[in-house]
Amino acid sequence: MxxxxxxxxxxxxxxxxxxxxxxxxxxxxxxxxxxxxxxxxxxxxxxxxxxxxxxxxxxxxxxxxxxxxxxxxxxxxxxxxxxxxxxxxxxxxxxxxxxxxxxxFGTGEPWFVYADVIPALTNWREKGIQLGIVSNFDSRIFSVLQSLELRDYFDSITISTQVGAAKPDQKIFGIALAKHNCPPESAWHVGDSENEDYHGAKTVGMRGVLINR
The missing domain is CATH 1.10.150 (DNA polymerase; domain 1)
Structure with a gap:
């Protein structure tokens, strides 16, 4: 692959x-x-x-x-x-x-990081893969990521409230891809929603990866 x-x-x-x-x-x-x-x-x-x-x-x-x-x-x-x-x-x-x-909810207090996240992000970064977030959350995501010590892993953060479109809309994925000058076939999107993440990504030509939490 x-x-x-x-x-x-x-x-x-x-x-x-x-x-x-x-x-x-x-x-x-x-x-x-x-x-x-x-x-x-x-x-x-x-x-x-x-x-x-x-x-x-x-x-x-x-x-x-x-x-x-x-x-x-x-x-x-x-x-x-x-x-x-x-x-x-x-x-x-x-x-x-x-x-x-x-x-x-804009602090790290009500949240926990899944156990497999840091190892996966570290592995991808070491392989030279760029990382981005595409989320239907709001601008509090920046303070939450900072509190959870996740912010520095990501090269881009694209959220629905700032781009005027929410997953599974193709627009939000297109904006995220443009930040990396990346064609959809060269990108994956990982998420827990079959509709918003998996099908949303596949609709624009990305590889969708559905994760079951």
Missing amino acids: ERPKVIFLDAVGTLFGVKGSVGEIYSQIAREFGVHANAESLNQAFNDRIKAAPPATFPDIEVQDIPQHEFEWWYAIARQTFEQAGIIQQFADFDTFFSELYIH
Whole structure:
């Protein structure tokens, strides 16, 4: 098999994952605000809201305004999660709660790096393969990668909120490839989503690699 020029990777669910579950973290921080919620119910509600949400893409927004739109996108997800769980009325100040929650997920605290990641990244770098991230996460990815000591492994980071397109859209893969001046047939993309990562990559002519976490 011919060695790729570039290997792109998804971020959440591929490089790093959530400690426990999103529902558990929502529940823990809500408890600090006097709100007691069932973690499993919150996790189910969160997954439902994520699936129903429009992509986090802001194609007509000025670059300096993107972080605010990211914040508002996640605010809607979180509020709908607690509404679906039937406990939104318990909050005296949901806005302050959400601000703390949002900041928390921008740190390394709620995340863990999968055990096979560092050895794989190190091996590829030693072989001279360029590495990039293609993710539907938001701009907090930069602080998360830094906190998890992953940032320096990557030559490029391409995220949906900044390019106005989310995986599996061909546009986000095309932008990532252009950063490396790399034709699609010389690149791999590794991810945990069959639709967003595997099929998205294959649609543009890259080799898609599906990872099962």
